[in-house]
Amino acid sequence: MAATLRRAVHSENHRLIRSAWLALVLMAGAVALIAYYAPEDADQGLSQKIFYVHVPIAVTAYACFGWGAWKALRHLSRGQAGADMESYVAIHVGLVFGVLTLATGSIWARISWGTWWTWASDQLVLFLVLFLFYSAYMMLRFSVADGPQRANLCAVYALFGVVLIPVSFFAIRLSHDLIHPVVFNQHGPQMAGSMLLTFCVAWAALLALASTLYRIELAGKRIDRRLRALKELHT
């Protein structure tokens, strides 16, 4: 039993270190590509470079919320041990990326549209709704006592939230929003190959960063839980 646990922890730590190195290498590569390789946009100029950080962060936030919902589903359908904790940590990381999406988006909006925020854009408003929905998840989680009831409530809530992801993603395409630009449409990506490569590397870097943060946070929570159990044993 102890040997199995030790092996699992060792394997998890190994994956964490690999993920951290991958994130570091990809981040360095992405920064280099953004600074020296990707050309300046003919229309927006230098400010378009925010795209390489803003969009990958937003998509990574969606991925985190989606992962959280998947883990919630595993908790509800199979009662998988630790799935509730994994779901919570994924949503937590998603919220951090959500804050970054809103912050970088606001900065880009300020230089492109001359305003920090506009309620006229469905994409912006729906992302804010999604962000607030998952912020309320935290309120729910910390207002119910720890136990199976809290895990089930949070899992159901996380599953409801996942519906908002495609709504938020496709809103701009469905509503013909003229404010927020559409780069990826049914004809493929509307940008040069060098820009697409830079975008893909930046996205991979941010996914690796999110994965690393997720694993670090999860490892911390698991250690905390084990320590609490040990403390209870010894008192």
Add this chain to the structure above:
Amino acid sequence: MTAAEQYVAAAYLVVFVVVLAWVVIVATKLERLEQALQDVSVVREARTDEPALAEPTRRTASARAPHGAVEAEMR
């Protein structure tokens, strides 16, 4: 520095600062966990030392003194 450069720098700086803040929070949590681990270790060591200290005392005492005296010594 042009306005565009300032805004681009600000966007990247925000990301950097948030990730840095995350690292600081994780470091703080790690410190707390280390402290908790130390507390558990101290309790465990105290538990392990108790019988080890008590055992030879009991044996030497029981060899020399009657039962009541051993109990008094243990107390």
